[in-house]
Amino acid sequence: MPFFEEKWETMSQDQLREIQFEKFKTQAHRVCNSPFIKNRFAEKGLEPGDIKNWEDIETVPFMSKSDLRDNYPRGLVSGDWEDVVRVHMTSGTTGVPTPMMYSKNDLDVWTACMARNFTAGGLKKSDIIQQSHGYGLFTGGFGFHYGMEAVGAKIIPTGAGGTERQLRLMKEWGTTVFTGTPSYAVYMAEFAAEKGIDPVKDLKLRLGFHGGEPCSDELRERINDRLGYKAHGGGMRRCYGLTEMGGPISMDCEYENGIHLWADHYLVEVLDPETMKPAGKDQPGELVVSNLSFEVMPLLRYRTGDHVVASFDKCECGRTHPRITTFLGRLDDMILVGGTNIFPCQVEYILLNHHELSENWQIIVGERKGLHTMKIEIEPTTWTDVDEHFIEALEKELHQQLAKKCEVEIKPIGSLPRFEGKAVRVIDHRT
Numbered sequence: 001m002p003f004f005e006e007k008w009e010t011m012s013q014d015q016l017r018e019i020q021f022e023k024f025k026t027q028a029h030r031v032c033n034s035p036f037i038k039n040r041f042a043e044k045g046l047e048p049g050d051i052k053n054w055e056d057i058e059t060v061p062f063m064s065k066s067d068l069r070d071n072y073p074r075g076l077v078s079g080d081w082e083d084v085v086r087v088h089m090t091s092g093t094t095g096v097p098t099p100m101m102y103s104k105n106d107l108d109v110w111t112a113c114m115a116r117n118f119t120a121g122g123l124k125k126s127d128i129i130q131q132s133h134g135y136g137l138f139t140g141g142f143g144f145h146y147g148m149e150a151v152g153a154k155i156i157p158t159g160a161g162g163t164e165r166q167l168r169l170m171k172e173w174g175t176t177v178f179t180g181t182p183s184y185a186v187y188m189a190e191f192a193a194e195k196g197i198d199p200v201k202d203l204k205l206r207l208g209f210h211g212g213e214p215c216s217d218e219l220r221e222r223i224n225d226r227l228g229y230k231a232h233g234g235g236m237r238r239c240y241g242l243t244e245m246g247g248p249i250s251m252d253c254e255y256e257n258g259i260h261l262w263a264d265h266y267l268v269e270v271l272d273p274e275t276m277k278p279a280g281k282d283q284p285g286e287l288v289v290s291n292l293s294f295e296v297m298p299l300l301r302y303r304t305g306d307h308v309v310a311s312f313d314k315c316e317c318g319r320t321h322p323r324i325t326t327f328l329g330r331l332d333d334m335i336l337v338g339g340t341n342i343f344p345c346q347v348e349y350i351l352l353n354h355h356e357l358s359e360n361w362q363i364i365v366g367e368r369k370g371l372h373t374m375k376i377e378i379e380p381t382t383w384t385d386v387d388e389h390f391i392e393a394l395e396k397e398l399h400q401q402l403a404k405k406c407e408v409e410i411k412p413i414g415s416l417p418r419f420e421g422k423a424v425r426v427i428d429h430r431t
């Protein structure tokens, strides 16, 4: 098993904890250069020098997405603005963007995290990559690009979209690695099939690094089958990250038993969302992350809003750092329908367990006589397998699993939208 920075990736957990604590203390001083954060500390009667042991970390105030928006654009810069060499931000289509700024050193840390991930996922110098995460304000494209370049692999920076050309390039160049959202991987598989191309026979794809949206195990297996990753000896690796953490920073290794996060650069806490105390071993909770290495805009105890189960045990691959083993859902994506919380990835899990159903689906939320309604529109894989008994049984299963009544409508193949970036899974018609 090759490593990118073996010494760091396999360091003993005791040593990692010591490093984390020292770095946390330094960052506490740094973040207080932002008057907003200094004030946050002061509201709790806390000064950065008060952090003397691990328990004191639990007194440090949380940060959240609204803090980033309220301080847009530069209010949370705690390093030197002169050192900034790059700015990324979320698209801000639903409001004020969430920004992140980087010094040269910050970019080097990010690149190293990504290069560790790609190496752990099986990327080699000999690989030819089509990098189709978007280059631009979004962190994905650049994060992937520089990480893969550091490994020394051959990148074709296609960016997002242009599916016909993407497919042509895959054939002409013998591309072995494909990146982009899971939804785009699904669309690529479908597009190839329409063009009479069998990825297992006609292409050489062996690895997929897909991020930017949640992906169930079931969807990952389908992508593995349909793009030929497993048939060519590799597999699909999921990627996780947020702009607020610095971008995509964590991925599956070859053992696929959790998404690795790097403890020398990030302190990971999984907290019970009710009490905001540690959730306990193997218990689900909200992922809270402290950036221990960035110098321009590090955030301590950032509430990601993502509900996960994490493992702090050593991985089979030899890496000693924590892993997200289950991704239960993103709070931002959660919808409240008639008093019930629904995570779209929960729905995906149920639907894709049926081989009769395709990966093309959406949730329609509406209102009827003052009550909230939920309908799932989905395309089948073939028409022949889906009859009214199947639909009835599926509606029953969804009702039981989601604790919410839900209508299912089977749509003609090709009628629902396809996505070259993040999929839109929820259409909300409520006023």
Ligand SMILES: [Zn+2]
Binding pocket: 120, 253, 254, 255, 260, 315, 316, 317, 318, 319
């Ligand atoms: Zn591993």
